Amino acid sequence: MSTRFTIKRLGSQGDGVAETETGELFIPFTLPGETVTAARERDRATLMAVLEASPLRIEPACRHFTECGGCAVQHLQADAYHQWKRDKVVHALKGIAGDIGALVPCAPHTRRRVVLAARRADTGMLLGFHRHLSPEIIPIEECPISLPEIVAALDRLRSIADLVCATTKSFRMAVTVTGSGLDVAVYESGKLGENQRRVASNFVMANGFARLSIDDEIVIEPKKPIVMFGTVAVAVPPGAFLQATEAAEQTMADLVGGHLKRAKKVADLFAGCGSFALRLAAKSEIHAVEGDAAALSALDRGSRFATGLKRVTGERRDLFRRPLTFKELNAFDGVVFDPPRAGAEDQSKQIARSDVPFVAAVSCNPVTLARDLRILMDGGYVLKSVTPIDQFLWSPHVEAVALLEKPKRRR
Structure with a gap:
């Protein structure tokens, strides 16, 4: 009714x-x-x-809109959509940030990494996205958020899903556009038999994919998937975290780099594969701290084979369990941190106690960013700017870069 x-x-x-x-x-x-x-x-x-x-x-950009749960607001006029996205950051930071910059928009057809859902059905292999708030998979034939390379490969990706499927349940397929071709990381598809492995490997080779991995184990890697962080080439590990679009990543890196340009020694916390560290290393010595061993190893290899970089060191460390202390941080004159959605509460408390003059906070969750910024400001930091960045087009998610400074203490 x-x-x-x-x-x-x-x-x-x-x-x-x-x-x-x-x-x-x-x-x-x-x-x-x-x-x-x-x-x-x-x-x-x-x-x-x-x-x-x-x-x-307005007319939605995609025929699958309202069925596919990947996008929420394709039907909203662009200026109003941008205002809604910016308002999410404004609302979360109310009482903390007085002046929030304009939203940096996201263009269609720029998403370089998507996570597809797959399941074998009576009618064949389903590949697409889940229906809104439902386990049902909606097969897709187009995707206006994604890079054309992903859309053009949908039929071949469906074939890979069919070749590696060893389960009656749904499973995930993360597809990333790299400089070497598509990197396909499959999760929870079941245990692969030897014949399946051989057939899938032959298909990957024949169709020019860079790599196929299952549950982070490499099945075949005809070409190392290469991603550029500034001028540095990095061979990323299976399932590696990457910013959703290259343009948004570059915007964030420009903001962070501009703020830390006077810092001779910078700590990059939650460094991942080096999207900030390897760009900042052109002008500053970098200490990259990351909990994931594979990501840190990729960052290290990238820095070793690059030219024109300052010294880059790495440290594997779970910053949620063991944040860098304020005494450790005092060895640096710049810090950038880009944590997961949960934010970096304990690490922010240590930064707040430190004497680091320049701090850049990058976040994909305005709510936890607000909490972390309040901690830093209570510790004496002055918030200089906040820039909202859209890299998750037509979704509720929004990125933000906050730049802070701590005035020198009078002796």
Whole structure:
């Protein structure tokens, strides 16, 4: 049974929010000011029809929108979408940051890494994304967020999924565009038989893929997947974390590099494969700290084979369990940290106690960024700027770079 609702605002996850006698109701794919009919279930509802459309409603860029759960707001006009994204950072940092910069937008067809869902069905191999809030896999034939190389390979990727599938359950396939070709990392597809391994390897070779790995074990690697961090080439390990788009990564690196340009020694915390460290090493000595051994090894190899870099050292360390202490940090005059969504609460407490003059905080979660910035500011840091960056097009996720300085203490 459907009921009529009026949408009051756009929620943090991109759902339209209607106010009812029993509380807020979340209706995906609706916009503020619209009158809609929807079938309600508890605090969520399924959109049935838009009776009065918002003037901000536009034609979605993808035929799979509303079925595929990868995008939330393709139906929102661009300027309004950018404002909504920036407002997420403004709202999270209310009372902390007075002046937040304009959103750096994300262009379509630029996402270099996607995680697809796959499952063998009676009709054949399904490959695509999960339906919104559902385990159902929606097969895709296009994807306007992704680089064309990924879209052009969808049929071949479906064939790889079919060749490596040894489970009745769904599994994941992370696909990354690298300078050497597509890097395909499969997870939870079941134990591969020898014949499957041989057939899959032959397919990868014949179709020009750079690498196939299963649960981070390399099945075949015809070409090492190479990613450029500035001028430094890095052979990334299977399943390596990368920023979603090259353009966003470069924007973040430019902001961080500009802020730390006077720092002779920089600590890069949660350094990954070196997206910041190897760019900063052109002007500063770098100490890269990362918990993942494979990522740190890739960073180290990249620095050793590069030319024109200052000294780069690495340290494997779980910064959640054992953050760098303020005494250790005092050996540096610049720090950049880019933690997972959980943020870096304990590490921020140590930075706050330190005398490091320049700090750059990079975050994919405005809520935990707000907490970490408050810790730093309570420790004497002055927030100089916050720049929101969109690299997860048409999704609720937004990146931000915050730059801080600590005034020198008077003796």
